[in-house]
Amino acid sequence: MHPFILATLGGWLIGIAAVMMMGLKGRISGVSGILTGALTEPADERLWRLLFVVGIIIGGAIPVALSVDFKPPEPDASVLIIIIGGLLVGLGTGLGSGCTSGHGICGISRLSPRSIVATCTFMAAGFICVYLLRHVFGVL
Amino acid sequence: MSHQKAGKLISALASGIVFGLGMAVSGMTNTDRIQGFLDIAGQWDPTLAFVMGSGLLVTFIGYKFVLKNPTPLFADTFAVPTRTDIDKALLIGAIMFGTGWGLVGYCPGPAIAGLSYGYSSTLLFVPVMVLGLLLAKPLGKLL
Numbered sequence: 001m002h003p004f005i006l007a008t009l010g011g012w013l014i015g016i017a018a019v020m021m022m023g024l025k026g027r028i029s030g031v032s033g034i035l036t037g038a039l040t041e042p043a044d045e046r047l048w049r050l051l052f053v054v055g056i057i058i059g060g061a062i063p064v065a066l067s068v069d070f071k072p073p074e075p076d077a078s079v080l081i082i083i084i085g086g087l088l089v090g091l092g093t094g095l096g097s098g099c100t101s102g103h104g105i106c107g108i109s110r111l112s113p114r115s116i117v118a119t120c121t122f123m124a125a126g127f128i129c130v131y132l133l134r135h136v137f138g139v140l
Numbered sequence: 141m142s143h144q145k146a147g148k149l150i151s152a153l154a155s156g157i158v159f160g161l162g163m164a165v166s167g168m169t170n171t172d173r174i175q176g177f178l179d180i181a182g183q184w185d186p187t188l189a190f191v192m193g194s195g196l197l198v199t200f201i202g203y204k205f206v207l208k209n210p211t212p213l214f215a216d217t218f219a220v221p222t223r224t225d226i227d228k229a230l231l232i233g234a235i236m237f238g239t240g241w242g243l244v245g246y247c248p249g250p251a252i253a254g255l256s257y258g259y260s261s262t263l264l265f266v267p268v269m270v271l272g273l274l275l276a277k278p279l280g281k282l283l
Contacts, residue, residue, distance in 0.1 A: 003167055007190035010166020014191065015198025017159035019206055024151035026212030026219050029159060031248040036273045048152035053252060055156020056163070060253030063164040072170035074259040077244050086265040088240025090272020093248060095280050096233020097221075100247040101159075103234075104192060109199035110220065117226050118234040123178075125238025130178040133242070140175065 018106050021052075028110075030102020031056070032093035096122070147214035163253035166191040171245025178242050229280050 021029040025048065038049035063070035077085065093099040096118050098107060103122075107115020133140035167173050167187050176185030212218060241247050246254075246265055254262045 003173075003187050004190050007166045007187045008194045010162045010164075010168065011191040011194030011196075012198050013158050013162030013165060014195040015162075015202060017155045017162060018195070018199045019202030020151060020158065021155040022203055022212065022218070023206035023209070024155070024213045024215075025148055026215040026217060028220065029155060031159075031252065032273060035248060035252070035270065036276075039270070039274065048149050051149055051153040052156035052159075055153045055158075056160035056249065056252045057255050059157040059160020059162070060164045060169060060250075061256035062157075062161055064257065070164055071257060072167070072254065073172060074257075075171040075244055075246065075261045075265070077171075077261060079261075079264065081243055082261050082264050083268050085240040085244035085246070086268030087272045088236045088243065089247065089251075089265075090240075090269040090274075091276050091279060092233045092235070092237025092240060092272075094233065094273040094276020095229045095283075096237055097223075097230065099237060099249070100241075101249050105195045105199050107221070109196055109203050112221065113224050114221075114226060114230055118230055121231055121234035122238035122241065125235045126178040126242040127180055127238075129239045129242025130175055131181050134175075134179055135181050 014101070014105060018101075018109070022106075028102055028106035030098050030106060032090075032099040033097070033102055036094060092122070144214050151214055159249065160253045162191075162195070163250050168250040169254040169257075174245035174247075174250075175242065178245075228283055232283065233276070 018029045021027050029052070034049045034052050038046055038053055041049065075082070098115065098118060103115040103118040108119060130140065163169055168191055173185055173187050176183065177188035207218065244265060248269060251262060251266050251269060255266060
C-alpha cells in the first residue's frame, strides 16, 4: 500500500484513540503528559496512565509482528545526538505542556490557542533544525 | 474493583493500543520520514501531513460528539485543559522540543511505539526523554 494511504489510515487510528480516551475516560491523549503522570502522580492515578503507555508499546508491536514491512530502520544518529535529542524532547514537551499528540492532535482539535501556538513553534523549530543540520552543516 | 475503575483501566489500555497501532501503521515510527517531513528545503516527505490531517479530522469531529455527553462513560468529569495564556515556558518548551525532534526524528508517541523493535538508539532515547520530562518541572521554576 502507498505510504500516503497508510499514513491516512494511521492518522484515523490516532484520531479514534484520542476520541476513545475522551469519550471513555474524559482525558486528552497527550503522550508526554500521560507518561510524566505515570511516574509522578499519586499511586491510584498512575495505573491507567501506565496502561496507556503499555498499550502504545503493544499497538506499535502488532503491525511489525504481522509484516516486517512495518518495521522502520533504526534511527540514524550517534549516541551523543540521541542523548541530546532525547533530553531536548523530554525537557521541551515537559516545559511546553505537550507534544505532537497533546498539542498537535488533541489541542488543535479543541482550537486551543496554546496548542496552536505550540504546534506552529515546534514545527518551525524542527524545520530550522533539519535545515541547519542538512543544508548548512551537512551532517544529517 | 468497581465497574467504573475497571472500565477506566480497560479504556486507557485500549486507547493506547489503537494509538500505538496508528503510530506504527502511519510510518511515524520511522525517524527518516519525520526528518524528511521537516526537510522543506530538500526532498520533502509529506507523509506526516497526511497523518496530522486525517488524525485532526477524526479527532475534531469525534470530540464534538463525545463532548456533548454530560460525562465520560467511565469518569465523573471531562478533564480538558483550560489555560489559554501563551507563556514563556510554552514557547521555550516548544522550541526545545522541535529542535530535539529534528535532531533525532522522534517525538514521544512514536519513540514509545517503537520500543519493541529493540533498537539500541530507541532504548536509549526513551529513558533519556523520561529524564528530561522529570527535570522539566524544576527547570520551569527557574524561568
